Amino acid sequence: MPRGSKPPWPEGAFIAHDVDTALQEILGASLNNLAPSNKIKLAIPKTAENGAIVPLTVYADLDGVVSISLLAAKNPHVLTSTYMIPKGTLPYVSTRIKMQKTAVVIAVVKANGKLYSASKRVKVAVGGCS
């Protein structure tokens, strides 16, 4: 890219309705490229009373992490966010996402050219995507 220009916001990734499309758009990968890793700690409530505010924290106990992406499999837009981790920044992020309905939340971590994942099923009492 020319010096000083910024990559555009990846719209294709953020409007994807399914996990595979979202992964393809944001990471150029598919679900079966992801290696589940118990080194990724995904802390999220088992039941979210209010789907509009679901707190979550991800910490990846891995070297060389460059990005963390968070997907909610049954949201109208599956990819909620992606985070760039430069050198010196810890592989950690905490935020609050919206969840449409009970679904699996997946954290995808890119480290040393490989993709790792952790997922948890969250029960949603009242959906919060509108």
Added chain:
Amino acid sequence: MVASTIKILAEIEGGITTFKALIRHPMETGQREDEKTGKKIPAHFILEVTVEHNGRAVFKALWGTGISANPYLSFKFRGAAVGDSIKLSWVDNKGETDSLLARIVKAD
């Protein structure tokens, strides 16, 4: 003077700065209907958040409609010192922006 939409708390302990921010923003998905008119409220959400320390980006977030309204964000990084400045900037899909400069303090 318009109040900032951003609140920052950046605390350092053992060489690690824990950065926490709360941003006032509706994060409208574009799917919610106005109760009176029945029309959809247009999407209005933050696309990108950047945090800089000493002019260098130490964290960047790309957001979609799935981030909660009045977003909370926290991350951690090494290499700062007490008294250093840290700046959060955001831009949304309407091209609106805000930023706030804060100082890193020692954790209690």
